Amino acid sequence: MLTAAENKTLTETGAETPMGAVFRRYWTPALLSRELPVPNSGPLRLKLLGEDFIAFRDSDGEVGIVDARCPHRGANLFFGRNEDCGLRCVYHGWKFDVHGQCIDIPNASHAVAERLKPNAQIRALQVSEWGDVIWAYMGEGEPPKLPQFEFAKVPPSHRFVSKKFQQCNWAQACEGGLDTAHFSFLHAGINDGEKVGLHQVGLSSEDIAGQNEPTRLARFRWMIEDGEPSFTVLDHAAGMLLCAAREADNDDVYYRMTQFLMPNHSLAPGNFPEDNNLGNTWVPIDDTSCWIFCYCWNPDRPLTERECHQLSSGSGIFAEVDEHYVPLRQRGNDYLIDREAQRTSSYTGIRGISEQDAAIADSQGLIADRTKEMLVQTDLGVVRFRQTMFDATAAVASGSEPLGVEHPDAYFVRSGDAVAAPESAVEDVVSARFGQMGGHPL
Ligand code: FES
Ligand SMILES: [Fe+2]
Missing domain, CATH: 3.90.380.10 (Naphthalene 1,2-dioxygenase Alpha Subunit; Chain A, domain 1)
Incomplete structure (x- = not known):
């Protein structure tokens, strides 16, 4: 039997919780590799530990798991076009690579776009594909070695x-x-x-x-x-x-x-x-x-x-x-x-x-x-x-x-x-x- 507080600690894994902090120290299975079957296949919605992401496999076959929200005006990148090594928001064309870098801002002048790009980087999880599973690391800093299952x-x-x-x-x-x-x-x-x-x-x-x-x-x-x-x-x-x-x-x-x-x-x-x-x-x-x-x-x-x-x-x-x-x-x-x-x-x-x-x-x-x-x-x-x-x-x-x-x-x-x-x-x-x-x- 647990106290109500202990039960809460055991079961809640959101970003600001003690167990959430524990989970974020480990690699976690996020998707099956076959859910992103080929380069440029359709992006997927992915919720992990209460946080929303979009997962996609780029033209080189690399997997990105990125923040779902476009930093321009908040459109959801699930609707994005997966094209030419990046995910492009379909609202005004901003484009992001698997590391979350903003690589194109086509609705602003060149000078403005270059200034905005570094600040428009979106969160991207560290990703590793292993054993037909796409693993993600949701913690800060360098992840540990993958668990050797x-x-x-x-x-x-x-x-x-x-x-x-x-x-x-x-x-x-x-x-x-x-x-x-x-x-x-x-x-x-x-x-x-x-x-x-x-x-x-x-x-x-x-x-x-x-x-x-x-x-x-x-x-x-x-x-x-x-x-x-x-x-x-x-x-x-x-x-x-x-x-x-x-x-x-x-x-x-x-x-x-x-x-x-x-x-x-x-x-x-x-x-x-x-x-x-x-x-x-x-x-x-x-x-x-x-x-x-x-x-x-x-x-x-x-x-x-x-x-x-x-x-x-x-x-x-x-x-x-x-x-x-x-x-x-x-x-x-x-x-x-x-x-x-x-x-x-x-x-x-x-x-x-x-x-x-x-x-x-x-x-x-x-x-x-x-x-x-x-x-x-x-x-x-x-x-x-x-x-x-x-x-x-x-x-x-x-x-x-x-x-x-x-x-x-x-x-x-x-x-x-x-x-x-x-x-x-x-x-x-x-x-x-x-x-x-x-x-x-x-
Ligand atoms: S909201 Fe994504 S480009 Fe405008
Ligand atoms: Fe059983």
Whole structure:
């Protein structure tokens, strides 16, 4: 439970807020590269942390993210012409390059234009394109090195990235990604009125009893059977590894290990070695909406056409979205909840893991009220996330860098699952599963 003031600090990321100052110390995903597909393609409106920008790709292929307002008389540059290495305001023709320099003022004499140009410079963010994502740095001065995420370092054929819109505050959506205890309920199936693993929906009890269950399926049953995982949190130089342990078969322990990376990224569990890896970034648009960037990658092989097709049409953390990346099943249509399915096959009656997560985060309100919570042991990950974010506001207020900014290489980590003997120490399970990629110690 937080005080009202703490809740405000956690959730508000506008320009003059403590958490806004934290976010502005890090690179943030701003757009997918494919949203600006070719040189001189149409400029886009872009709102980040409550601030309005226009993004465009110039004739040389360079991306600019600039102030939306033309300094002449305030026309919006969204309507601008993207031409010959610059964005030209269509009201009276003033033109700006990707760095925000005013490079033409055609409605004034040469002498006046030359005098005005330096003062007509508009704000331009530092931009870097990496891993099929356009990253922006909204802070002052020299940005840090980009966070060295594995998805961005593998060859392009080994990854698929996308995004989805969500109509609620970034922090509660992010908490949903860190609260892996909810899988035992929210993402369960139903069979004969009983909660079952997703792989057991539609099977008869004899089928279930005789099922030859490999570990990658049995884990869905373990999650249903043990709704009270015990959490261990291991801190590292860019965030923390949240290890949720559940009872498996024969006294073994099933670990689902999630990375939280400052200030708004997570790498999801649910994969064994050789499986695809998954990650998210929750990017505040303003205080009541966010973009959730989604990454899938395989370090060892290209993703198949079938996998890419599945991900782009909605699967796991990837939602089924329209051409504007708005989920088809969303707040406005109650996620197309199907009450009959809720009785017979699905715990929620909502199709899609991503959509189930979105429904429940949205349902907490546009900004979740954390002054009225009753937290239990399995909320440890959520509690530690909040503490880490508050530590970051304190660091910035005292003039130091928040966690991770000075350790871009510590973002080169993985998340995933493991099955271990009951006597194993968590640290040993982590190093056996990930080696150095479990997290660089502080
Ligand atoms: S308002 Fe943009 S050129 Fe006049
Ligand atoms: Fe979930």
